[in-house]
Amino acid sequence: MKEKKIAIIGGGFIGAVTAIHLARYSKTPLEIIIIEPSKTMARGVAFSTQDSDHRLNGPSNIQFLYPEDIESFTKWLEDSGTLLKDHSAKINDGRIYARRRDFGKYVEQELFNHTKKNVSNSTISHYQDIAVSISRKKNTWYIFLNQLSSILVDKVIITPSNFLPSIPIELSPITKDPRFFSNPWSCDFSNKIKAGARVLIIGTGLTMSDMAITLLRDHKKIKITAISRRGLLPQRQRETLPQEPLWDALMRPIPNFIENHGSHNSVFRIFKIFRENVAKLKDKNIEWQVAFDDIRDAAYKLWPSLSIKEKGKYFRHLSPWYESHRFRLPPQTAQKLDDYRQQGKINYYAGSIIRVEVKNNFIQIHLRLRHNQEIVIENFDNVINCTGPERDPRKINNPIFAQLIDDGYATPSPFGMGFEVNNKYQSISQDKSPIKGLFFLGPLTRNAFGEINGIPTLIKQIYTAVKYISQN
Template identity: 30%
Template structure:
């Protein structure tokens, strides 16, 4: 069997790891990653030690059925920094986790060779075409090759600038569209005022980096509600309490969560334990919601879920709050109404939350941390455009990614589900909701591999 995995960040790497455990002898994986860096992906390629994982090390194993795999790797290595405690309650640098993924992939390849082989390629895949006996991959250089199955594991798409009116008048030098590009962020001088669009974890990373660089200028983060992520604290186990299918409405879910938080408080247990208890069932709870109820959740509860579910590491929060208390960092709530050039660099018209006269904010630079683009109708990536334009895939009904069936097969424009083209990871957000964090993606990739090869397992690489 010949399989192609397009993308070798966490999703593609994780899919390769699970398949390498199960593929029969003679199989071949084509692993395509246009960056040429296999394993870390964008999320875990950062070299900054202050960019920490937002999940405890104990929960970051690459293998769902081997939960201590990452901890064993940490304990076995001669790594800088404090020792990881036996509990695994530590938030490690993201770049270190990227190294773990790269080394684990290399070990898995060595474990199965030569019976199963992996071919790594940095050639961009710009299209796929289904044939009666396989799938043809089309590369940017015009070359083609035939495989049996394709997994689209392209991860997250870059953010798009909100409210483009007036944006063309702003000097592009002042607009930093990729918050992970050190070259772009390096344009910011230590005394420059900066506006950050978004107040989520990516914005937190940018503020942290600027603070560590000794930035002296004013930093202002903007979002509709002005909510920063909550902070991780030590949690205690809390029993599952929501059953998928029972009163599938966001309002009913919210009431149950609030009831459980009150019960937990009586036992001296914080709300974080209650939210964490939802994790094993989150995808099933989402799937149980009718479409109208999913839309209602997105309209009313999504921001509150995000700030409670996706939290900052404690040491990161300390730095953020120190900058805020010093008056250097502030968060504002409102909607962007327009852009303009200004002597300082740029100006933003911000309509305050609740209405009223707009506020004019000026800065030398704006950094786009609004989050990944999920509306595939607006994404210009060649492979996405090819799949949609050829009718091989369609956007899901919520505009959060590709439409997929229960086996993660891409659903074509005519409503038929493919048995050769699959999507895993963030492109499945509309179907699964929680599918961006390591625990969720490793669960999905394992389920996918087990459906293909239920009776084979070589075990995890040491």
């Protein structure tokens, strides 16, 4: 029997784990090709950082690759000696918040191991190139590469994750100014910031947190101001350990939230129930994260039942609040940011930028504060864009996305949240029919699944998707 040939476009974390799972769980041998221009695979943006203060925002026992072995990463940290070299990883209750670079190294090693040998006898190859277009003829997909000739495959899985953030239109006057950094993940911008600089960070999420602790550690005298429309900061991780393993909670046929409260098709009703649950828990001295995690674990069931109108309400009104509570800070990072704030080295605004002026010695920013509409004018030496990765494929400079949309093979989400897919991760054409052999995985499927960030949720998606992809 001829081996099925599957191409994975994107060799970051999602692409690498997809290849691992295909090789690990397929019932028959596959020929797996990863198309990735970088020499290094498996790390992506999140796990390529070499900064020792950039940590996973969850403990090691939920950062697993394999549902049947959820302690695999923790074991690797111990067996490889990595944990002994990271003196700040373990907190008082014994939980381990590892460095992101170490998790990237672990995934990279797992990909290498599965490339050498795997239970399905599949092959995994890396084509160090860029896919520039895709076309289909009958049941065969043609992928045209930038340097090599085209390749023919049976199925295509597109697994991009983090794209550069879009630049807010208000910043147009400084887009070419060397004092403005549009890419927060650039490894060299910290060296370009001078001692005593006044730095504005646009965005108050996890990316801002990473940038702030790096800059304030390396530049003792700088001062940081961070701004976002609502001024919401990432919350701390829960202090009590969950009673149920996370994988079991994610895979429940009926999640706890639905079992206790039923399924609802109104986002405001869902969050009203959440607030009621928080109040009940508070009376028992139980932290709010317990109630929130019940909603998180039920999102994959709740989200598909929402209408387009209800999803629109979520993105307009609730998404920033949800994400600031969902994507929490590791305790080490939270403590450092609290210390810097008390020392007056960082402050936060809720508001919006209404005007930017370029001066000879500084960048002048006019801010409108959210709570009282007051206009504040401040001068900065540097501005860093931490508004988060772009999710709208129509705004991403990617030739594959543009071509798939033009040819009708893919349909952008109405909310600018990736592409439309069905419950089997197949791309949906513009006439609403599934495209055979074309799949999307990762954050660009958010419109279909709602909650599709964080390692455990991504592993669940990949685990369920590859069984379908490899067998049909």
